[in-house]
Amino acid sequence: MNSLRNLPISRRLWLILAVAILMLSIQGGLMLQQLHTGLYAAKGEKTKHVVQGAAGILKHYQGLESxxxxxxxxxxxxxMDMIRGLRYAGQEYFWINDQTPTMIMHPTNPKxxxxxxxxxxxxxxxxxxxDMVRISKAEGAGQVDYRWPKPGSSEPLPxxxxxxxxxxxxxxxGSGVYIDDVEAEFRSQALGALGVGAIIILLMAGLVTLIARSIARPPRETVDAMANIASGEGDLTRSLDSAGRDELAARAGHFNAFTGKVRQVIRQSLESARTLDQAARARRHCR
Structure with missing residues (x-):
């Protein structure tokens, strides 16, 4: 606590702002991390549901076999013919391979x-x-992440x-969805969050500036006035701004009252000295 007394009041206020910005940055980073994880998990969950739906077609035809x-x-x-023609989200598809693994059906790459x-x-x-074979044998179903080219493209994407x-x-x-749109959506939301954070920081900085000026200026003026008086040649006619209802305004009012009393004492002393001087001159004149 005493170490803070070595800092001017304005710097202490800026220190509060710096700590607030740090806390906001940490909180924002955690929220963005959760957002990214949530977007990614939503993609995986969507893929799981569509595969489970397509597996129902296999069960239907296996029932006809039985x-x-x-x-x-x-x-x-x-x-296979039914699943080969299935599409969702525009261009997403399903494929079938066995456990050797050998590709049984792939609608976009028949080769x-x-x-x-x-x-x-x-x-x-x-x-x-x-990995698909391993997961299917061990758990019956599961998620596999990798990179694969989009239809009509040669560039592998996540x-x-x-x-x-x-x-x-x-x-x-199986079926998969590309997550490049997840990254694009995340970047868009991250940039939006950063923009809001920047606005908040600017508003806080402006508010701290106003508060710092309102708090730091009156004490500085009081210190200057007291130093001027302490020098022995101070201007006792000087008054501080006492507008407001806070402690600083009250201190300025007390300072003004003090200098007013000092001026009154000096004025009375001067008047007494003048009266004594006049009386002394009158006695000399009578002699």
Whole structure:
């Protein structure tokens, strides 16, 4: 506490602002982190739901197989044809691979169909189809993140995928969504939050400036006036601004009252001295 007394009042107020900005920055960083995590999790949850819905098509045709209405080959072919044409969110699709892993059906890259994919890796060296097999065997379903080119593009982009094992046929059905729009949305919201934060900081800085001036100026004037009086040649006619209802205005009022009394005492002393001088002159004249 005593160390703060070594700082001028205005600097103490700016120190409060600095601490407030630091706290706002920490809070803002945590909120942005939660926002990014939430946006990412929402993408994964969306992919999970659409894959579970598409898996229902496999269950339907497997039921037709079980009832004898279709052979396994017919049921599988009709299920693949149905899923091949499914789209959501404009261009997102589903694929099917088995547990070897071999691609069974891929609507946007038919060249992959029939290929063994255990050696297939994304640009980061991730064996994504092996991971899909591992997760489907261990948990039945799960999320796999990797990079994959968009249809019509050769540039791999981050993608969040969800895969689910359909045990009766040993198929793994999956779908993924690109998260570049998540990053774009996050940047947009982050920039908006930073803009609001900058406005708040500017308003706080302006308010601190006004408060600092209102608090620091009266004590400085009082110190100057007291130093002037203490020098022995002070101007006792000087008055401080006592407008307001705070403690500083009260102190200025007391200072003005004090200098007023001092002026009155000096005035009375001068008048007494003048009266004595006149009386002394009158006595000399009478002699």
């Amino acid at each position: 009832s004898g209405a279709l052979s396994r080959e017919q049921a599988q072919q009709q299920a 992959l169909e029939g290929q063994h994919l255990s050696g297939f890796k994304d640009p980061d060296g991730k064996a994504l189809f092996n 993608k969040v995928s969800y895969v689910e094992l359909f045990k009766p046929w040993g198929w793994i059905i």
